Structures are given as C-alpha cells and as structure tokens.
Amino acid sequence: MWCGVITLFPQMFKVISECGVSSRAIKEGLLGLATWDPRDFTTDNYATVDDRPFGGGPGMVMLATPLRKALESAKRAAPRKPRVIYVSPAGKRFDASMARKFAMNDEPLIFIAGRYEGIDQRVIEHDVDEIISIGDYVLSGGELAVMVIIDALTRWIPGVLGHEQSAPNDAFSEENAGLLDCPHYTRPATLENQSVPSVLLSGDHQAIKRWRKKQSLGQTWLNRPDILEKLTLDETSQALLAEFQQEYES
Ligand code: 9WO
Numbered sequence: 001m002w003c004g005v006i007t008l009f010p011q012m013f014k015v016i017s018e019c020g021v022s023s024r025a026i027k028e029g030l031l032g033l034a035t036w037d038p039r040d041f042t043t044d045n046y047a048t049v050d051d052r053p054f055g056g057g058p059g060m061v062m063l064a065t066p067l068r069k070a071l072e073s074a075k076r077a078a079p080r081k082p083r084v085i086y087v088s089p090a091g092k093r094f095d096a097s098m099a100r101k102f103a104m105n106d107e108p109l110i111f112i113a114g115r116y117e118g119i120d121q122r123v124i125e126h127d128v129d130e131i132i133s134i135g136d137y138v139l140s141g142g143e144l145a146v147m148v149i150i151d152a153l154t155r156w157i158p159g160v161l162g163h164e165q166s167a168p169n170d171a172f173s174e175e176n177a178g179l180l181d182c183p184h185y186t187r188p189a190t191l192e193n194q195s196v197p198s199v200l201l202s203g204d205h206q207a208i209k210r211w212r213k214k215q216s217l218g219q220t221w222l223n224r225p226d227i228l229e230k231l232t233l234d235e236t237s238q239a240l241l242a243e244f245q246q247e248y249e250s
Contacts (some may be wrong), residue, residue, distance in 0.1 A: 001103060001157050002032035003150050004074040004082065004110040006067060008049060010035035012143045022151055025160045033150070034077060041069035050116050059117035067112065067123050074110045082108035083129045087145040089138055091131030094149055103156030113142030178227055182215040213237070218244035
C-alpha cells in the first residue's frame with residue numbers, strides 16, 4: 001500500500017512514520033508513505049502558497065499552481081496510477097469499510113491536506129477523485145484527518161497486525177458485524193479489589209467467545225443503538241443481546 005500526502009506541514013507525518021503500527025508497516029515494506037510540500041514548488045522569493053479569495057472575505061485560499069506541481073511530482077512517484085483524495089467536512093464519511101476497501105484494493109492514494117480557508121476550487125474540480133470526511137467538524141488543517149485515514153487503513157493491510165484476525169476483530173469490522181468491540185482486560189487479575197470477569201480466566205474458549213460476542217452486542221445496544229438498528233441479528237445474537245439486556249436491567 002502506498003500513500004502520498006500534499007501538505008504544508010510534512011513534519012506532522014512523523015507521528016505515523018515514526019510511531020506505532022504504521023511505523024512498523026513502513027519498516028516492513030507493507031506501507032509506503034511520502035510527503036510533498038507545495039512550498040517547494042513555488043517560484044517567488046517568498047514561497048507563496050496562498051492568496052486572498054476572489055470576492056473578498058476573511059482568510060486566504062491555497063493557490064492551485066503549487067498544489068498542482070506538488071501533485072504532479074507525487075503522481076510520478078506513485079507505483080501506479082493513484083487516486084487523489086481531498087479531506088474536508090464536505091466529503092463522504094470515512095468508516096471501517098472504506099478503510100478496508102482502500103487496503104484491499106492496494107490502489108496508491110494521494111491525499112491533499114488543505115489549510116487556511118481551503119484550496120482553490122479548480123483543484124477540487126479537476127484534480128481530485130474523491131472527497132472524504134472523518135466527521136462533522138472543522139480542523140485547523142486536513143493533516144490530522146489524513147493521518148486518521150492512513151492509520152485506520154494500515155490496520156487492514158495484510159500482515160501489518162501481528163494476529164491476522166486483529167483488524168477483523170476491530171470494532172465496526174464486518175467480521176464483528178459492525179458491532180462495537182468487547183471490553184478488554186489484562187494482568188493483574190485483581191486490581192485494587194476490581195476483578196476480571198471470571199469467564200476470561202476460565203480457559204473455556206467457547207464460553208469466552210460467547211461472552212465477548214454478548215458484550216459486543218450489549219455495548220452496541222448501550223452506546224450506539226443507531227448501529228444496532230441497521231443490523232439484522234441472527235437468532236443466536238438476538239438471544240445473547242436479550243440475555244445482556246435482562247442482566248443489565250435486573
Ligand atoms: C472546511 C469546511 C467547513 C464546512 C464545510 C466544508 C468545508 N471544507 C473545508 C475545508 O476544506 N477546509 C480546509 C481543510 C481548510 C481548513 C482546514 N481544512 C480542514 C479539513 N479542516 N477540517 C477538515 C476536515 C477534513 C476531514 N474531515 C473533517 C474535517
């Protein structure tokens with residue numbers, strides 16, 4: 001999987017290139033990550049990347065030409081024809097299925113992270129293939145949204161996570177039928193008289209699997225009923241949820 005990012009703050013991407021799962025994926029050659037700074041593609045003495053908006057109004061707009069030159073350079077570096085993605089609150093909402101699709105398709109991606117009030121609309125209309133949002137709020141720049149997307153899709157790249165099943169067991173994964181994750185515990189078994197559910201210490205893998213599914217159903221019912229409403233539960237899951245609800249309400 002290869003990702004390029006057009007950004008005025010390439011140093012921000014050290015967070016994913018030097019830390020955590022994405023850093024290991026890069027080291028293992030499972031993820032390629034490179035950044036292009038539009039400032040490096042300016043020709044004036046001030047390295048100008050923005051200008052006042054036509055029609056007036058507050059703030060500045062990112063100039064198209066440095067963006068396009070940076071984008072052309074990134075496209076030349078991509079292993080194959082890339083998909084160009086602009087991140088904005090106006091985009092299609094990013095979710096686990098999109099993350100999985102990007103990772104499984106292995107299509108090179110080039111992200112454009114905007115700053116100021118945004119980028120010249122002609123770049124969006126003529127150079128961008130897809131607009132993606134990570135939520136209904138405005139950040140100070142697109143970089144954090146790009147990092148969220150890259151981190152989430154990296155977990156789906158085959159071989160990245162130690163236990164091949166980890167990503168499918170993530171919350172919102174299809175294998176978990178889009179349910180929230182179950183609670184997790186680790187040593188010590190007793191912590192300031194707070195214990196671990198005994199089933200997790202039993203060694204009974206069937207009972208543990210049943211408990212985890214029941215907890216995922218219950219946590220989704222409690223915290224994200226909107227997700228549960230969209231799901232069609234089989235009889236086993238319906239019975240497990242009823243059992244959780246009965247215990248919760250007793
Ligand atoms: C801001 C905005 C606000 C409401 C509706 C649409 C919008 N688009 C943008 C926009 O493109 N802003 C630029 C990129 C400039 C300001 C920083 N940018 C940004 C992207 N802030 N927040 C995002 C973002 C990206 C993805 N998901 C959520 C927020």
